[in-house]
Amino acid sequence: xxxxxQKALSSRLLAVLSELYQIAPDALAIEQPPEIxxxxxxxxxxxxxxxxxxxxxxxxAEEIVAALGPVEGFAGFEVAGAGxxxxxxxxxxxxxxxxxxxxxxxxxxxxxxxxxxxxxxxxKAAHVGHLRNAILGDTFVRLLRAxxxxxxxxxxxxxxxxxxxxxxxxxxxxEKLSLxxxxxxxxxxxxxxxxxxxxxxxxxxxxxxxxxxxxxxxAARKKVRLDTLHAIEHGGNDTAAIAELISTAVLRRHLExxxxxxxxxxxxxRESEILxxxxxDLAFEQLKDKGVLYYETEGKNKGCWVMQxxxxxxxxxxxxxxLESEAANNGQAPDEDAKxxxxxxxxxxxxxxxxxxxxxxxxxxGRDFGYRRFFTYPDHQCWISAESGEPDxxxxxxxxxxxxxxxxRQADPQxxxxxxxxxxxxxxxxxxxxxxxxxxVALTPRCALDLGYEVSEEDQARPYIExxxxxxxxxxxxxxxxxLIEATRAEVDQRHPELSEEERGVIAKEIAVGALRYFMLKYxxxxxxxxxxxxxxxxxxxTGPYIQYAVVRTRSIFRKAETTAExxxxxxxxxxxxxxxxxxxxxxxWQVWLRAAKTSLLLDQCxxxxxxxxxxxxxxxLAQEFSNFYRKHHILxxxxxxxxxxxxxxxxxxxxxxxxxxxxxxxxxxxxx
RNA sequence: GGGCGAGUAGCUCAAUCGGAUAGAGCACCGGCCUUCUAAGCCGGGGGUUGUGGGUUCGAUUCCCGCCUCGCCCA
Numbered sequence: 158x159x160x161x162x163q164k165a166l167s168s169r170l171l172a173v174l175s176e177l178y179q180i181a182p183d184a185l186a187i188e189q190p191p192e193i194x195x196x197x198x199x200x201x202x203x204x205x206x207x208x209x210x211x212x213x214x215x216x217x218a219e220e221i222v223a224a225l226g227p228v229e230g231f232a233g234f235e236v237a238g239a240g241x242x243x244x245x246x247x248x249x250x251x252x253x254x255x256x257x258x259x260x261x262x263x264x265x266x267x268x269x270x271x272x273x274x275x276x277x278x279x280x281k282a283a284h285v286g287h288l289r290n291a292i293l294g295d296t297f298v299r300l301l302r303a304x305x306x307x308x309x310x311x312x313x314x315x316x317x318x319x320x321x322x323x324x325x326x327x328x329x330x331x332e333k334l335s336l337x338x339x340x341x342x343x344x345x346x347x348x349x350x351x352x353x354x355x356x357x358x359x360x361x362x363x364x365x366x367x368x369x370x371x372x373x374x375x376a377a378r379k380k381v382r383l384d385t386l387h388a389i390e391h392g393g394n395d396t397a398a399i400a401e402l403i404s405t406a407v408l409r410r411h412l413e414x415x416x417x418x419x420x421x422x423x424x425x426x427r428e429s430e431i432l433x434x435x436x437x438d439l440a441f442e443q444l445k446d447k448g449v450l451y452y453e454t455e456g457k458n459k460g461c462w463v464m465q466x467x468x469x470x471x472x473x474x475x476x477x478x479x480l481e482s483e484a485a486n487n488g489q490a491p492d493e494d495a496k497x498x499x500x501x502x503x504x505x506x507x508x509x510x511x512x513x514x515x516x517x518x519x520x521x522x523g524r525d526f527g528y529r530r531f532f533t534y535p536d537h538q539c540w541i542s543a544e545s546g547e548p549d550x551x552x553x554x555x556x557x558x559x560x561x562x563x564x565x566r567q568a569d570p571q572x573x574x575x576x577x578x579x580x581x582x583x584x585x586x587x588x589x590x591x592x593x594x595x596x597x598v599a600l601t602p603r604c605a606l607d608l609g610y611e612v613s614e615e616d617q618a619r620p621y622i623e624x625x626x627x628x629x630x631x632x633x634x635x636x637x638x639x640x641l642i643e644a645t646r647a648e649v650d651q652r653h654p655e656l657s658e659e660e661r662g663v664i665a666k667e668i669a670v671g672a673l674r675y676f677m678l679k680y681x682x683x684x685x686x687x688x689x690x691x692x693x694x695x696x697x698x699x700t701g702p703y704i705q706y707a708v709v710r711t712r713s714i715f716r717k718a719e720t721t722a723e724x725x726x727x728x729x730x731x732x733x734x735x736x737x738x739x740x741x742x743x744x745x746x747w748q749v750w751l752r753a754a755k756t757s758l759l760l761d762q763c764x765x766x767x768x769x770x771x772x773x774x775x776x777x778x779l780a781q782e783f784s785n786f787y788r789k790h791h792i793l794x795x796x797x798x799x800x801x802x803x804x805x806x807x808x809x810x811x812x813x814x815x816x817x818x819x820x821x822x823x824x825x826x827x828x829x830x
Numbered sequence: 831g832g833g834c835g836a837g838u839a840g841c842u843c844a845a846u847c848g849g850a851u852a853g854a855g856c857a858c859c860g861g862c863c864u865u866c867u868a869a870g871c872c873g874g875g876g877g878u879u880g881u882g883g884g885u886u887c888g889a890u891u892c893c894c895g896c897c898u899c900g901c902c903c904a
Contacts, residue, residue: 186847201849204887214887238850239887466903494832494904568834569902596835597901620899648869668869679855680843683835685900692842692856696869699843699855706869714866762846774844777854788862788871808866830869 158254159197159754160761161262162230163187166198166244173224174202178210193744196235196243197751203240214240230254249735252750255810256729259817260757265764266305271518271556272298272593275415275422276313276563278320279404281361282354283414284631285688286564286598286624292677292823293595294562295420296769299821304764309553313514314427314541316404320626322386324357325400327364330381336395339402354410355633357403362629390432401429412532412539414634418670419823421534424553430526430542431514437505439522440513449580450498456491460501464577466494496573508570512577519578519586520555528553558589560767565594565683593767595682599623600632601689608632621687632688641669644694645702653829664827668702671824675701678773678822699777701824704815707780707787708826711812714792714805722809729806737803749786749807752779753814760821769822776818783811 167185174180182202190199203218210217218236225234232247274294277287294310301308315321328334334342346353368378388396408425415421431437441462444450450462498509516522527546532539540550563571571592578587599621605612610630616622624631646665653661676693680686696702715721738747752775759775762768792808795801816826 184847186849188846188849191850191853195850199850201847204849207887241850496903564901565835566901594835599900623900652867652869684843685836687842689842695856697856698869700869702869703855706867710867710870717866766846770844771846774854781854784870785872787866791865793866829867 158251158258158260159751160260160758161258162246162251163198163758165230166228169225169228170200170202170221173221177220177224178206180206180209190243193748193751194741195237195241196245198244200242200244201240203242207240218242246751248738248747248750249733251754252734252738252806253729255750255754256726256806259813260754261304261760263304263757263761263764265301268306268558269309269556270301270306270558270560271309271311271554272301272560272562273311273313274298274562274593275411275420276315277411278315278318278626279407279411280320280324280357281407281626282352282358283411283634284624284626285634285637286631287411288418288634288637288673289595289598289677289686290562290564291415291420292418292674293593293682293769294560295415295418296674296678296772296821296823297560297562297593297767299823300760300763300769300772303760303821309556310421310423311553312422312425314404314408314425316400316408317386317389317428317432319382319386320361321400321404322382322389323364324361324403325389325396326382326385327360327367328399328403329385329396331360331363331367334399336398336402339399343402343406352410352635353403353406354414355635357407358626358629358633361626365627392429392433409532414638416534417635417638418674419825421537422532422539423537423551424528425531425539425541426514426526426553427542428510430544431510433544434524434526436513436517436522436524437510439524440509440516441499441505443516443581444498444512444577447581449577453491453495456493458491458493458495458497458501461497462499463492463495463497464573464580465492466496466573466576508573508577511570511574515559515574515578515590516581517554518556518559519583521581521583521586525554558591560591560593562593562595565596568592568594591767593682596685597623598686598688600630601687604632604689605630607690621685637693638669638673640690641673641694642666645669645672645696648696649830656829664830667825667827668696668705668830671701671705671819672696673701674823675704675773678769679777681770682768701819701822702830704776704780704819705824705826706830707783708812708815708819709828709830710787711783711808711815712826712828714808715812717793718805720805722812725802725805725809726813728802732799732803732806734803734806737800745782745786745789746807748782749779749811752782753810756814756818759818772818773822776815776822779811779815779818783808783815786811 167187170185171181174182186201188199188201190196203214203221206217207214215236218240222234222236222242230247230250232245234242234244237243272294275287275291277283298308298310328339343353346356368382369375385396388394389400391397412422450464453459453461453463496508497506499505513522517524526542527544528540528550529543529546530538531541561571575587575590578590601621602612602617602619605622612622642665645668646661649661649665649668673693679699711722715725737743738750755775759772763772786807790804792801792804795804819826
């Protein structure tokens with residue numbers, strides 16, 4: 158409703174501007190007033206026009222208001238302050254519309270997009286940083302789907318990289334295991350109910366130390382690492398077989414961990430196939446043909462295929478810049494800042510392989526993966542890349558828009574890939590390539606000490622300490638989830654001894670997931686999360702459980718009223734809500750309706766800015782306004798039957814929008830809690 | 831050395847394209863459970879938005895300098 162009325166207002170205003178001043182701006186700024194007494198929409202446009210028209214803003218605002226006339230759904234317009242135009246909705250009519258209208262209807266419906274998230278190196282357990290990535294990605298997928306887009310969810314697996322090589326070195330050189338021994342080890346771990354990813358967590362930390370431990374052996378050990386990496390990349394040997402075995406087992410564990418938080422994937426593209434299916438060769442041809450890559454014959458990058466770095470535009474430099482640059486470069490000197498794509502020894506860098514992979518994502522490579530079934534969810538299938546796959550598989554790749562959920566440290570390589578696409582002439586694709594960047598999750602020094610890690614004095618003085626898989630320093634995802642469930646379970650046991658063991662377990666899990674997902678979503682993306690158990694295990698205030706609790710309250714009302722939210726909304730057609738919504742004394746109730754009406758607007762904003770935190774905030778604010786309303790207006794004891802109907806509808810609309818918003822955040826609302 | 835991000839209440843964070851009295855949560859203090867679930871509600875204190883300039887009707891927001899922290903590249 159809110160978005161629809163905003164558009165109606167906008168188009169009426171454009172007509173008025175054209176009529177009065179013969180101007181046609183591209184877009185009008187429509188704001189939400191800071192206080193309800195200013196109405197529902199605020200228009201600062203008179204300020205902008207003041208200079209152009211050489212008139213006082215207030216005068217312009219008055220002229221516009223006079224020319225507006227009645228607009229359907231609006232109660233009126235007024236000039237406020239130095240020249241704001243405030244628009245007021247007809248509250249009664251709005252409430253009726255909100256009751257029947259779920260809205261949405263956003264641009265971009267039908268678009269085929271691809272979201273890549275999680276992408277954990279399959280060599281150790283997932284930690285809190287990975288959780289932030291996956292929760293952000295999964296939530297964004299839900300948002301895009303809510304807006305009507307067709308979304309493929311991909312989890313890229315670097316199964317032939319240096320991190321997997323490190324684990325293989327650990328198994329073969331520290332543990333001195335053969336391929337057969339590794340198989341036996343995995344069987345034993347499974348039998349003992351131990352998690353392979355946890356085993357690797359410790360082993361990875363040990364290997365990282367082992368490389369550095371002995372100064373005399375350092376070079377030899379680094380060579381072991383490199384040889385192992387090459388053997389894995391090459392494939393067809395025991396080393397590669399061990400890597401395949403262990404990385405696949407760890408990958409399965411990651412999928413299980415993420416499934417605990419209701420996250421599913423459609424496809425797991427792996428680096429091994431990108432290598433073995435020679436994606437790079439095709440990309441290399443395109444890049445050479447279009448002159449994106451050139452062979453450097455001078456300087457430190459001599460013998461490499463390099464690419465001009467993003468930010469260095471091909472546009473001509475301004476004269477003084479050109480002169481300066483020429484002087485500095487002494488005429489013909491090579492671009493030392495260029496990004497190396499193929500090293501002088503012929504190996505391809507990570508960015509090179511990534512360019513090839515992204516050409517595939519947009520359907521521009523001219524080659525496809527094979528696909529095999531890998532992991533079965535209750536209601537759908539997750540596929541994995543393969544050299545030769547099963548004949549019948551869904552189509553992947555060829556997306557119109559892509560989103561890569563990758564932390565902000567990868568901004569530079571991501572920019573290079575976009576630059577390459579642009580250089581190849583794929584401008585449209587480059588425009589629809591979003592590096593969905595986010596900051597890391599770090600631990601507070603307090604948290605690190607609590608976990609028993611040694612923390613230097615220097616680190617203790619910092620606000621946060623970066624998580625490091627290499628040092629085995631961090632909070633494992635499953636440990637955190639276990640801890641959360643334990644805490645919610647204790648609370649549910651105490652509050653609902655009448656429920657069965659199983660019921661209490663389900664509720665505890667729902668609350669734990671709600672707490673964790675909300676915790677990761679309430680921060681905007683470029684804010685570092687300094688993780689602390691105290692905050693993450695909190696169920697009060699701005700948390701998931703607070704919002705879930707508001708829904709539980711509405712459920713309880715409808716149970717006792719022996720009706721449903723749906724029927725309460727359906728009956729709104731017979732209720733004249735105007736008397737219950739008009740006047741300052743009813744602003745609180747109107748706030749609930751108004752906030753509820755904004756869900757689609759928030760969905761739109763979240764997608765446009767790739768920022769799920771706004772929706773998290775919206776759900777919290779709606780829950781707050783409902784809680785306020787709940788305390789103030791006792792529904793079940795309301796004597797006036799018409800007013801009671803209206804109050805029930807208020808609870809119903811709050812419930813509908815809370816459940817919807819929570820659903821997009823990947824959070825369910827229990828029946829009781 | 832170059833690039834990116836950040837600096838807002840005691841703490842953790844918001845603040846839409848530059849907009850009306852800079853808002854939440856936590857913590858602290860004081861109230862509210864014989865009425866729909868107190869994982870809640872109400873009230874209170876708490877701010878030179880790192881710093882110095884500039885742009886203008888108006889700056890947490892934009893521009894320039896400086897300081898501090900983090901990350902990336904070399």
